Amino acid sequence: MKKRILSILLIAAIGASILGCGNSKSSTNDISAKAEGEGGKTIELTNVSYDPTRELYAAYNELFEKHYKEEFGDTVEVTQSHGGSGKQALEVANGLEADVVTLALEGDVQVVADAGLIDDGFTSEFDLDSSPYTSTIVFLVRSGNPKNIKDWNDLIRDDVGVITPNPKTSGGAMWNYLAAWYYFEQQGQSESDILDSIKKLYSNVVVLDSGARGATTSFVENKQGDVLIAWENEAFLSLKEYPGEYEIVVPSVSILCQPTVAVVDEVAKKHETQDVAKEYLSYLYSDEAQEIEAENFYRPSTKEIYNEYVSSENSDTITKIPEDGKWINDKITLTDINHFGGWKKARATHFADGANFDSIYEE
Template sequence: MRKFLLAAVAASLIAGPALAQDKGPDTILNVSYDISRELFAAINQAFIKSWKAKTEQNLTINQSHAGSSRQARAVLEGLEADVVTFNQVTDVQILHDRGKLIPADWQKRLPNDSSPYYSLPAFLVRAGNPKNIKDWDDLVRPDVKVVFPNPKTSGNARYTYLAAYAFAKEKYGSDEKAEEFIKKLFANVPVFDTGGRGATTTFVEREVGDALITFEAETNGIRDQFAAKKFEVVVPSLSLLAEFPVTVVDRVVDKRGSRKVATAYLEFLYSQEGQEILAKLHNRVHHPEVVKKYQANFPKVRLVKVEDTFGSWDKVNKEHLASGGKLDRLFGSR
């Protein structure tokens, strides 16, 4: 785990009177990914209380949720996000590449490449795990139906695609074998919802499929919320590190005068209080004391990084995710 940097965050959180003198607007908009509603409802409540104590300002934090890639496009098309809290680096990077809404070095502004927490693709199966699903191989069996959202619109599903590809490439030894594996996986999906929350509804409420693939945090949240259904969480032998990058949207915060509060909001995610909230809601975090406190809640898993299997996010974007890339071809052949 990369070294968790606290100094920069602590300096900005101990602002006190200076913040009180220049509060800025009393509303900000956080544009986020589809399944983060409950997470940021908890974060917002805590931050609003903290901000009030420091500035005496009553703050309102508005939320917008949809598939991460759809949200990135909405911001590019004019949705005035003070901050974005996405689930894929490329969905933040595009705000610089196509809109110059943020600087090129946005990842250097906060610790851990501006990713305050992380997760991984995991499986949620029905009570008793009747199909005995243990690893990625089981998801391509002809008797198994799998649910996850459309990787063309969902960052969540793109992690699923990349994790499955990484598993297959390592196990079977070539890109060609990995592509055949992905074709079988896509063929086993009865319906592709546009985002993670829609896929959850399909699996849980419509009772479609034998396994739901989503972030580990979401699988545990669903298990807790629907305890009567006795869902089980399965963490595969190998999965992909899913980082959750955040940034202020510079063009918006400078226009609205909201840079101070927007920056403090994101830095709160790195504070011990923020990391506690994240960990309680089943996200893996970096703060050493919080990691130690919650380590029993997170099974050990071999996590590979995008750089390990694919070279870089830039290479993934060009070879897999861009129009006409591998994902387009494999998804179209399902």
């Protein structure tokens, strides 16, 4: 009998022990679930951008992910895609799923909008025509400037080999073309004469790459051509990466380049990323982001931060990164896209099939 009672008590004790373990496990799961909830969810965001922004967004994404975690409690993982801006716009229009686009110009974003993916009025969604930073077009030459290249008219000399990307695939190439057009116009040339000058310039092009970064590679790494028509930030990156090997020549006139950002509304709705996509682009205007943009040689839109980086020298030749970090030449005469009637008119006149670029390059 005693043995039976002891057996019953032992079974009861084991049962209580198992039940106690079960309750302990349940409690641990509750704690883990709570911790996971406190840690927030993980949100994936895709930014389709253009070639020269690789370094900029590598730095910005890290900043933004930290900001979003602190502000909203969720983890954001940003995927980047880079290429010629025009090509990137077509990729998104044809199905590449981007939550946001940060392209070289408004006209390329319009291509995505025309595909029904971005709502009307995207240039008004963020400040300054949805352009959080700007740039311009300069020349990059080899150290010592052996061909003595000073301005746009030097690019039509018979002894000069030019590197520039293709306006059919590159937004930066469109800015290059329009800056050259403006120079020859300022020289008093008629439209017919300007077309002749532009034709001569492109006849000197050694390599017509699909994007700005490819053009930089052709000039800097492959040693092709005598001059690279470049985004300002690309030229400064070359000075930084290859000290003593290259110089920047600032032409007498150029163009204010306004890269444009937009939420790809239809994709963001599908992915349920509308809020994070909007915050991602809005935060580009924050002081922290503006500093990163300036450090990557983009002209910040915040005037106070812009002024921090204005050079007191404003030399037409720049041989190295200034030690004080003040790199912006604020004296260069810049036109803008409004001079050409806006992007819709500029594209139709110069870059559409059968327009001016085709007429001078296909002959």
